[in-house]
Amino acid sequence: MIDLTKTIDLSTTYLGLKLKNPLVASSSPMCQDVGNVRRMEDSGAAAVVLQSLFEEQIEIESDELDRAYTESSGLYAEAITQMPEMTGHYVGPEGYLKHIRKSKEAVRIPVIASLNGTTAGGWMKYAGEMEQAGADALELNIYYIPVDPNITSEQVEQKYIDLVREVKSKVRIPVAVKLGPYFSSMANMAMKLDAAGADGLVLFNRFYQPDYDLEALEVVPNLILSTPHELLLRLHWIAVLYGNLKADMALTGGVHSATDVIKAMMAGARVAMMTSALLKRGISYLDTLSTELLVWMGEHEYDSIRQMQGSMSRNAVPQPQAFERANYMKVLRSYAMR
Numbered sequence: 098m099i100d101l102t103k104t105i106d107l108s109t110t111y112l113g114l115k116l117k118n119p120l121v122a123s124s125s126p127m128c129q130d131v132g133n134v135r136r137m138e139d140s141g142a143a144a145v146v147l148q149s150l151f152e153e154q155i156e157i158e159s160d161e162l163d164r165a166y167t168e169s170s171g172l173y174a175e176a177i178t179q180m181p182e183m184t185g186h187y188v189g190p191e192g193y194l195k196h197i198r199k200s201k202e203a204v205r206i207p208v209i210a211s212l213n214g215t216t217a218g219g220w221m222k223y224a225g226e227m228e229q230a231g232a233d234a235l236e237l238n239i240y241y242i243p244v245d246p247n248i249t250s251e252q253v254e255q256k257y258i259d260l261v262r263e264v265k266s267k268v269r270i271p272v273a274v275k276l277g278p279y280f281s282s283m284a285n286m287a288m289k290l291d292a293a294g295a296d297g298l299v300l301f302n303r304f305y306q307p308d309y310d311l312e313a314l315e316v317v318p319n320l321i322l323s324t325p326h327e328l329l330l331r332l333h334w335i336a337v338l339y340g341n342l343k344a345d346m347a348l349t350g351g352v353h354s355a356t357d358v359i360k361a362m363m364a365g366a367r368v369a370m371m372t373s374a375l376l377k378r379g380i381s382y383l384d385t386l387s388t389e390l391l392v393w394m395g396e397h398e399y400d401s402i403r404q405m406q407g408s409m410s411r412n413a414v415p416q417p418q419a420f421e422r423a424n425y426m427k428v429l430r431s432y433a434m435r
Contacts, residue, residue: 105394106401107387109143111345111367112234112271112297114207116143118390119362119402120383123349123370124149124211124238133380134200134208140383144207146370147200149238150193150223152214190223197230207233209273212264213240224267234271237264240302250281257286258293265294273297273347277304278330287338297345298338299370300331322373327351332364337420339365339410353377355389362402363409 107118122128122137124146134145193210200208210232212224227235239260243253257276264272274295280286287298308319328351335346348361349370361369375382399405411417 105391105399106403107390109362109367109402109406111144111347112209112273114144114233114271116207116368118143118387119358119366119368120386121146121347121368121370122375122380122383123372124236125372125376127372127375127380129196131196131199131203135203136380137383138204138206140381141387142206142383143368144209144233145200145204146209146211146236147193147196147232149211149213149236150190150227152212190226194223194226194230197227197232201231209234209236211236211238211275213238214260221263221267224264228268228270232270234273234296235264235268236273236275236299237261238275238302240277240304242304254280254286254289258289261290261293261295271296273299273345275299275302275349277302278334279304283334284338284341287334287342287344291342291344295344297347297367298342299347299349300334301350303327303350322376323351323353324373325351325353325357328353328357328360332360333420335361335366336364336410339407340412355386355393358386358390359393359405360409362405363407365407365410367406 109116109119111119111121118141120142121144122142126148127133128137128145128147134147137145197208197210208231210227210230212227212235214221224235237260239257241253241256257274261272261274272295274290274297276286276290276298278301290298303323305318305320307316309315310317328348331348331350335348338346345367346365347368347370348364348366349372352358352361352369352371353374358369378385394400407413411420
């Protein structure tokens with residue numbers, strides 16, 4: 098029988114931010130609407146990561162400004178003071194900064210801004226402007242796929258490290274790095290980013306792969322929402338890295354249930370981020386997850402989230418080789434042909 102009067106502490110910390118629970122709405126188009134951000138808070142989200150501002154968006158806006166000013170140079174002087182209307186249907190950098198301010202005014206939970214880019218160029222100045230707009234932290238969403246065969250793995254890794262150092266030099270707020278799993282030495286890369294000043298690592302980015310349209314003979318976008326199966330890769334690496342980094346770890350990708358959140362905590366994550374589950378079930382599903390977390394913890398006699406964090410990490414389990422090659426043959430033999 099569960100004691101409903103028992104106080105269970107769902108709070109956690111992430112990037113130095115005190116959160117009421119480990120449920121974080123990750124970066125997605127849903128976060129473009131302030132009303133949605135408010136509903137996320139009302140439904141139980143402890144923090145929200147806004148949609149990413151892409152490097153390309155900043156470059157497009159800059160190019161259009163240059164074009165507009167050039168075209169108006171032959172007109173009367175007052176014309177050059179008029180801000181041109183952007184032709185694209187996107188939120189440019191100024192609109193993004195305004196969205197940060199509006200979101201901060203609308204909610205009390207931390208609002209984390211997101212920058213998506215691959216080069217340490219002039220666009221980095223927006224990291225500082227996001228801080229000035231009121232962002233509580235910044236997620237650097239590095240989405241880089243090296244297709245040039247002349248680029249070495251060392252060059253790829255250095256690009257990540259340089260980006261982190263550049264951003265950290267621009268802001269005082271915490272910086273998390275969202276990255277993919279495709280490094281030849283994931284653990285070493287995590288330690289390098291930690292040493293470069295990353296306050297958090299978000300594992301892992303989902304690389305969206307295009308499909309072929311055989312009738313039109315075109316390469317087309319292909320968006321598939323995550324499934325719970327994707328959780329396993331994240332659990333593995335967070336459990337391996339736990340205890341070896343100063344940076345906090347967030348798990349993102351494959352979180353669809355309260356038990357997924359609990360597994361993330363036991364592996365060593367500070368927060369569990371989700372988008373696909375909210376797209377499938379609605380923002381109010383966050384409230385259901387909070388309730389199910391409390392029920393599970395009560396049934397299993399856990400007093401707090403902190404009590405379980407890292408309890409199933411590589412360093413905490415009786416057989417750490419389960420995370421290594423020694424477990425490989427056991428996995429292969431575990432499936433019997435039917």
